[in-house]
Amino acid sequence: MHRITMDMDISDMHWKIKGTSKFTRKGASILGIIYFFLFAATIMWTTVVYALPALFPESADDGRVHYGLLVFLWGNMLANYCLCCTTKSFYADHEPRHVPEHWNYCLPCGRHLPPRAHHCLYCDRCVLKRDHHCFFTGCCVGYFNQRRFVLFNLYTCLSALHVLGLLLQYLEILNGPTMERLLSYIFPVMVYEWYVGSMPTFTALVILEMYVCVVACIGCGGLFGWQMMIIRDGQTSYEAVKDIKYFNQRRFVLFNLYTCLSALHVLGLLLQYLEILNGPTMERLLSYIFPVMVYEWYVGSMPTFTALVILEMYVCVVACIGCGGLFGWQMMIIRDGQTSYEAVKDIKRYNFGRTQNLREVFGPYWLLNFVFPMWTKLPGNGIDWTHTKIVKGY
Known part of the structure; x- marks a missing residue:
């Protein structure tokens, strides 16, 4: 008997989503x-x-x-983003005449799945x-x-860090190197100063962009790390997250490590900026x-x-933390050959x-993917898998 891939709660959720309008279902993406x-x-x-x-200046090296x-x-960030959106991982093959014993059955589609x-x-x-559905790309990661997706998070994190450093230096030109102006980088203060007219709209926009960079760096950096870890282990996010014990002892530690390192890096940049400030108040x-x-x-x-510059600084911080954490998570489950689902379920047979595991995700010359987007063919087809062991209950 073939196993059904969706439990009752998920199945009920599917039909509720199915009953909503198409725009409502795709609105978040x-x-x-x-x-x-x-x-x-x-x-x-x-x-x-x-x-x-x-x-x-233009003449400066x-x-x-x-x-x-x-x-x-x-x-690299935009190229990998577009490639992630346009490269689909849907199962579109016709169901084989003789369905293998270990294949599952999808209730919504009414077909067997590899x-x-x-x-x-x-x-x-x-x-x-x-692995999961990404709302920022509007597609599933498969x-x-x-x-x-992994490289998009990596380069978004690096881009956010780079822009964050530039915007911090630019704010010093706009406001002057004083601790007095540092308060204006706090989002509510920035909005207030812009509203009362004490901060130009352009400055508020720059601060806002810095906030965006922070968010992108945090988020994409975290996603990149996570993807690399599950790729290393030959897992999807599902497979990695389902390993509760493994997640609590190792995934959680590594996630906090990457988040801590990202936060320390941003903190170091801010501390260096404070050191060069004149007349601290x-x-x-x-x-x-x-x-x-x-x-x-x-x-x-x-x-x-x-105010906008300060807001952008906040975005950069959040991006850095988020992407850093996601990157760490992905790297962990990739390392173990898992998806997020498989990690949570403690499924390690892949x-x-x-x-x-790294080659399975990034291709034969996997290191080159971290320099520029690669179009090398992946070693598998996403359908046929050779098991290292069978895990009960999958």
Whole structure:
């Protein structure tokens, strides 16, 4: 008898989602895509049009280095994003005449599925080696596009860190190197100062972009780390997360490690920035706190542009932490040859060794993926899997 892949709770959830409108089911993904492109375009515009020209004259060698680094990081980020969105991992093959014993059965689709394939409630399709549904790309992360997702998170994290450093230096030009203005970087203070007219709108936008960079760096860095770990172990996110004991003892520790390292790096940047500030006063330090920033912007004591820069700084911090954590998680389950589902369920029968697990996700020349997007063919097809061992209950 073939196993059914969806329990009653998930099945009930599927039919509830199925009964809603198509826009409602895809609304979260649409909003995620809009968010990504909106903030990416805004941050790139601020950095290229204002920050870099102000920080580095055209004749400066440092300026050319930063322009080149910007092109490299953002080029890889956008290329992997587009490849992740356009590379589908749907199971579209016809069901074989003789269904293997270890295949599962999908209730919504009414068909048998190969091992590690699962039904997505949002795509309403079955996905090969499904890891999870990403709302920022609007698609599922599966067998054929997992490497794109991992590298997208890596380069988003690095891009956010790079832009965060540039925006911090640019804010020093806008506000002056004083602790008094540091308070304006806090989101509420930035909004307040922009509202009251004390902060230019452009400055508030730059601060806002810094917030976006922080969020992107945190989120994508975390996703990249997570993907690399599950790839290393030959797992999907499902397979990795289902290993409760393993997750609590090792996944959780490594996740906190990457989050801690990301936070320490950002903290180090901020501490270095504080060291070069002249005339330190705690009065302006408060302006970088979000509520205070909003208040100062509201009353006009902070220019709108400064408030935006502070907001962007917050975004950069969140991005750095989030992407760093996701990157760490993905690296852990990749290392063990698992998906997130398999990790939670303690399913380890697809662990072919760390090197082979990495090749299974990134291809034969897997290290080159971390330099530029690779179009090498993956060793498998996402359907046929050779088990290292059978785990009861899968």
